[in-house]
Amino acid sequence: MHKQVKLDIRSSVLICLTALTLGISNQTSASDEHHSEAGDDKDMNFRIVTDNAPSIRDDGESTADHGKFESLEGPFENGRQVTKACLACHTEAGRHFKQSIHWTWEYDNPETGQTLGKKHLINTFCTNARGNEGMCAQCHAGYGWKDEGFDFNDESNIDCLVCHDRTGSYYKTPNSMGNKACSVMFQDKEPIQWAKVAQSVGKPGRENCGTCHFYGGGGDGVKHGDLDSSLKFPDRHLDIHMDAEGLNFACTTCHVTRQHLWAGSRYNVMAHDTEGLGLPGERRDVATCESCHSTSPHANTELAGIKLNGHVDKIACQTCHIPSIARGGVATMVDWDWRTAGKTRNGEGFKEKNYTQGNGAHRATYKSIKGDFTYGEDLTPHYDWFDGQMRYTTIDTRFDPNQGPVEINGFKGSRGDGVSRIWPFKRMHTVQPYDKGNNTMVYMHLWGDDDDSYWGNYDFGRAIRVGMAKNNIPYSGDYGFVETYSFWPITHMVAPSEEALGCAECHSRDGRLNQLEGLYMPGRDSFGWLDILGYLALGGALLGVLLHGLLRKLFSMRNGQGADHE
Amino acid sequence: MNSDKRIHRERASFKQRGEKHYVMLYTRYERFWHWSQALLIFTLFYTGLGLHGLHDWLDFQSAVTIHTYGALALIVLWMFTTFWNFTTGQWRQYLFKEGVMKVIRFYAYGILVGESHPYKKGLQRKQNALQSLAYMSFMLLIGPALWSSGIVYLLYDLWSGYSWSGRGLTVIAFVHTAAAYLMGTFVIIHVYMTTTGKTPIHYIKTMITGYDNIELTEAEKAYIEETHSVSIKD
Numbered sequence: 020m021h022k023q024v025k026l027d028i029r030s031s032v033l034i035c036l037t038a039l040t041l042g043i044s045n046q047t048s049a050s051d052e053h054h055s056e057a058g059d060d061k062d063m064n065f066r067i068v069t070d071n072a073p074s075i076r077d078d079g080e081s082t083a084d085h086g087k088f089e090s091l092e093g094p095f096e097n098g099r100q101v102t103k104a105c106l107a108c109h110t111e112a113g114r115h116f117k118q119s120i121h122w123t124w125e126y127d128n129p130e131t132g133q134t135l136g137k138k139h140l141i142n143t144f145c146t147n148a149r150g151n152e153g154m155c156a157q158c159h160a161g162y163g164w165k166d167e168g169f170d171f172n173d174e175s176n177i178d179c180l181v182c183h184d185r186t187g188s189y190y191k192t193p194n195s196m197g198n199k200a201c202s203v204m205f206q207d208k209e210p211i212q213w214a215k216v217a218q219s220v221g222k223p224g225r226e227n228c229g230t231c232h233f234y235g236g237g238g239d240g241v242k243h244g245d246l247d248s249s250l251k252f253p254d255r256h257l258d259i260h261m262d263a264e265g266l267n268f269a270c271t272t273c274h275v276t277r278q279h280l281w282a283g284s285r286y287n288v289m290a291h292d293t294e295g296l297g298l299p300g301e302r303r304d305v306a307t308c309e310s311c312h313s314t315s316p317h318a319n320t321e322l323a324g325i326k327l328n329g330h331v332d333k334i335a336c337q338t339c340h341i342p343s344i345a346r347g348g349v350a351t352m353v354d355w356d357w358r359t360a361g362k363t364r365n366g367e368g369f370k371e372k373n374y375t376q377g378n379g380a381h382r383a384t385y386k387s388i389k390g391d392f393t394y395g396e397d398l399t400p401h402y403d404w405f406d407g408q409m410r411y412t413t414i415d416t417r418f419d420p421n422q423g424p425v426e427i428n429g430f431k432g433s434r435g436d437g438v439s440r441i442w443p444f445k446r447m448h449t450v451q452p453y454d455k456g457n458n459t460m461v462y463m464h465l466w467g468d469d470d471d472s473y474w475g476n477y478d479f480g481r482a483i484r485v486g487m488a489k490n491n492i493p494y495s496g497d498y499g500f501v502e503t504y505s506f507w508p509i510t511h512m513v514a515p516s517e518e519a520l521g522c523a524e525c526h527s528r529d530g531r532l533n534q535l536e537g538l539y540m541p542g543r544d545s546f547g548w549l550d551i552l553g554y555l556a557l558g559g560a561l562l563g564v565l566l567h568g569l570l571r572k573l574f575s576m577r578n579g580q581g582a583d584h585e
Numbered sequence: 586m587n588s589d590k591r592i593h594r595e596r597a598s599f600k601q602r603g604e605k606h607y608v609m610l611y612t613r614y615e616r617f618w619h620w621s622q623a624l625l626i627f628t629l630f631y632t633g634l635g636l637h638g639l640h641d642w643l644d645f646q647s648a649v650t651i652h653t654y655g656a657l658a659l660i661v662l663w664m665f666t667t668f669w670n671f672t673t674g675q676w677r678q679y680l681f682k683e684g685v686m687k688v689i690r691f692y693a694y695g696i697l698v699g700e701s702h703p704y705k706k707g708l709q710r711k712q713n714a715l716q717s718l719a720y721m722s723f724m725l726l727i728g729p730a731l732w733s734s735g736i737v738y739l740l741y742d743l744w745s746g747y748s749w750s751g752r753g754l755t756v757i758a759f760v761h762t763a764a765a766y767l768m769g770t771f772v773i774i775h776v777y778m779t780t781t782g783k784t785p786i787h788y789i790k791t792m793i794t795g796y797d798n799i800e801l802t803e804a805e806k807a808y809i810e811e812t813h814s815v816s817i818k819d
Contacts, residue, residue, distance in 0.1 A: 322650050329742035435748050522645035528638050539755040542638045542645055546759055550637075553766030560770045564777035567692075571781075574697040 073187040074224040074251055076269050086218040093214030098162050098178055101217045105179045113174030115278040121160045122177065124148075126286050130408050135286050141414055141460040143427050143449035143505040144236035144355065145389070150489050153195030154466040158231035165195035182227050183220040188212065191230075196468040197475075225261060226251050228270040236447075237389075238382075240349040244398060244445035245511040249347025249378070257347045259515045273306045282306040288508055290335065290407030290432070291440050308336040335440045338402060339520040340513050344445055346397045347512070348378030354393035355449045358500050361477035362387055368477070388465075388474045390450075400443030400509050402532055404432030409506075414492055417458050424448070424502040425460075434538050441532065443509040450502050452479055454487075456495020462486035604800055607818035608809070610711060611795040615675075618666050619792060625659040626772060628652075633765050656735050663732070679721050682714035689715060696781060706799045708815065723771060730764035 085091055090104045106113050120126055125136035137148045137155070148155035156164040161176045163169065170176060180189045189211055233239060233248045240247030255262040260273070274281045283306030292307035295314035308316070314331055318324035330339075345351040363369070368387030374394050375381050385391050409428045412418060418425050432439030454461050464486035465473045473482035479498055487494035525532045526542030533543065611619070632652040635643050643651075670676040687703040692715070695703070704713035712720065734757050737744075741757075744750055782788040791797045796818060801809070809815050 322653055323646055326649060326653075329745070332742075332745060434751050437746075437748075522649065523641065526636075526638075526645045527641065538751050539758050541636050541758065544758075545638060546762060549759065549763055549766075553762070553769075556766050556770045557773065560773040564774060568777065568780070570697055574699075578699050 068190075068226075068230075068248070070251070071187040073185050074226050074263065074269070075267065076185070076222060076224045077267070078222060081221070085220050088218070091214065091217045093217065095213035095217060097213070098180060098211075099175045101213055102162075102175050102177050102179050104217060105220075106174055106177075112179075112279065113177055115280075116160075116177055117171070117174070119160075119279050119281075120284075121182075123171070124159060126284070128286055128408075130287060131410060133411055133413060135409075135411055135413075139413065140411060141427060141462075142236075143447050143451060143503045144242060144352075145465060146357075146451055146460075147414075147462045147465075147486070150462050150464055150486050151466040154193045154197065156194050157191045158234075163194050179220070180216055181230060182223045184216045184227065185221040185224060186216055186219045187226060189216045193466075195466070197466055197472070222269065223271060224269055232270075236352060238352075239380075240345055241352045242447075243507050243509075243511075244344035244351035244395075244400075245341065245507075245509045247345065247347060247349035247351070249349045250511065253347060255515055256518065257514075258512050260513060261511075273311075275304065275306065277304075283510075285508060286409055288405070288407040288409070290405050290442060290508075291332075291438050308340075312336070333434070333440055335405070335442045337508075337510050337513070338441050338443050339524075340516070341400070341443055341509055341511075342514055342518060342520050342524075343397045343399055344443075344509055344512055345395060346377075348376060348396075349380075350374065350376040350382055350394035350396045351398065351445060352392055353395040353398070353445075353447060354391075355389070355447070355451070356391040357449070357451045358390060359385070360387060360390035360473075361479070363477070387477065398445070399531065401446040401506070402441055402443055402535065403430070404434060404436075404439040404535070405430050405442035405444075405508065406432040406436060406439040412460060412503075414460055414462060414490075416460070420453065420455075420458060420499070420501045424504045425453075427460075427503050427505045429504075430506060441535065445507040445509060447505045447507070448502065449505070450500050452483060452498050453501040454483075454495050455497045455499035457493060459492075461494070461498060462490055462492060464489065605798050606801050606806070607796045607798050608708065608801065609795045609816035610706070610708070610797045610799065611792060613795070614669060616792060616795055618662060618669070621662060622659065622666075625655050625662065626768065628655045629659065630765065630769055630772070637762060637765075653739065656732075656739070660732055660736070663728070677709070678711050679717050679724065681721070682712075682717050685714040685718055688713050692778075692781070706797065708799070708801070708805055719771070719775075727764055727767045727771060730760055731768060734758075734761040734764065 088108075090107060091101075095101050095104070116122055120136060123136065124138040125134065127134055139149060141147055145151070145155070152159070152169070153165040156169075160178045160181055161169070162178055163176060178191070181191055188209070190208060229246075229248060229251055232243075232246050233250065234241070235246070236242030240249075250258060250261055252263040253261045255265050260266050260268040271281070274283045276282075282304060289305055289307055292305060292309040293314060295309040296311070304310075315328040316331070316336070317327040319328065362385075369385075370383045370387065371385040372381040373384040374392075376394065377396055382394055383392060384394075409430055410426075412425055412427050412429070432442075452461050452463065453459065461483045463473055463479070463482045464471055465482060467475075470476060471481050471485040473479065476482075483498050484494060484496070520531075523542065524530055526540060528543060530540075530543055532540065629652060632643060632648040632655065634640055635648040636645070636652060684703060691700060691703050694700075702713070704710075706713075738754075738757050738761055741750075741754065744753065747753070779788040779792075780786075782791075796816075809817055
């Protein structure tokens, strides 16, 4: 099922994008093997997957072979019909799934009272999914969310296949047209064989979750740094648990599931699991390391192990066991500058691909629709105390742009709060539009088959005005650019134990935790004047005895005899 | 000066009369204690400097391991030695003696001009007044500061959960580091002082063999001959 097999695709499937360059990103393999008649850049889709082979997930034989169900023989014309067939037997699955954040894109944080979720949030990448669902809701596990008209109660809108297809051949397309007609995005895609995928369902493999989670932020590895397409078939060095030749964990091995609700929220992170192992068997409620490895995971039979176990209360496992991120050959984005977006050549948008990542693929360093990008690989994370609670700058948060970068999802934590541990983060730096008059972030109207969308007219003013108006958010009419940070707790790409960080990575003068204050760390910290006094005492004693010895020598020579004392 | 030379001659003749003897001044246990303590203190000082970030000639994990085991060993040694000191009565050697200023004056001046040491060793007078003072402060100040802060430091995990543990660790580390600098200073001077004997290695040799040439009183000599409680070479 190679992409170069060209097929005619019904116009209903042919999704159109701007003629320019809606390449939200990059490919994971060389793009030059794909030639379209238009001859233009084909990585319009933000997740071009060239290797469609599904990961192997061996849960033993299921009690049901879906290939034997008459109801799945089809024919099906679309995904909704497949969903109806699924729900005919899995009668409660729809009700369960509708509780899931994968469906609601909404999360009410019980700790902070903030309403979060992609449905509402500002982010530091394409800035807002809200209002741009026609494109962004490709990663909504449903069919047809393109505007407020989407019916969240209609269970036939649920997309079962995006998570449960085990052939690797299922794919999603944007729910609405982008600006101007004609994209070649899916020109090379084979049409989905609905009956085949319906009969091949199973528990999700890494590529199912990865369809969206590897490509967050608009491209492979862009957002997280510890989640990218290299985790589809990782080796043990990249991830000891997902090692395709070894443990071969699926995502849900850790992200345990109960009625379509998954453990492991990044809005409300369990930053410190003090419970550890459950009763015999397994805990089935958390995705923490401790839930399998216990709260004293190092060997208590040796001193180093005891000492490391003593660190568990203050250091997240991830801090030592994920020595660097984006180390599978796929780069992660570390800087995005929207200010330079909108340049054209001969009236057309363009992109420049001046970064070649570890696996040989070329990454865009400039796109007219987005601006300038900087990438990083094998990155040392940013470390800080983290109590698990993300605090978001939402559309209605007012901030002072002169107070330095706005933390879109800042976090709190300190050594003494009893909860926090030192966690690794990927820190993303962005320069993005904001409402200069009201000192708030803005919703931009990026996607749409109209004259107002930025990905078409390159007019920030109009895109912001329309994006804000659509959601009844007050807009001063005056926009500027503000620096922002976003923070992504790191928890994947766990290295084998022998590749975990050594003590001196932190316990040294120029270690990884140099910027952390409020704690004494042996090897890193000293006591200024005490050390000076100490050196003086040691040096003074040495100098003193040398001098004394010299005097003895001189005097004894003068006396014409060796020292003779007791 | 003349009187000093006279004393010298007298002492030489005194020795010829056989009043001085090579006797076992430092018993096997004392020597074992001394040298194993020396080895442990050097090890602890070296690894400790590394842990404090002053050198990286040993990786941190090995340094922590060696430092910890070394400290435990030293604590055990000190417990045994304390026991030994009290059961043998040797603890009296460390009591304050008169004449500290004379000894200080000797090392500051007399030693240069060839005066003889103002203090004479004896079976029950192994240390001069300055030594006793130095060893006493070693045992009562530097040592306890090190082992008490060290033990609390080792047991950090037992109290790391308290809100004051951050400040507590800083204080503990401060005391431990400060005492370590004092210990280092002590060792440098102590090692140098060993070179001030008859020959530069006389004292070191004594501490290895245990024998030193000291005056015995008639009573001591008679007692030793009667009981064989102390080894005597001549």
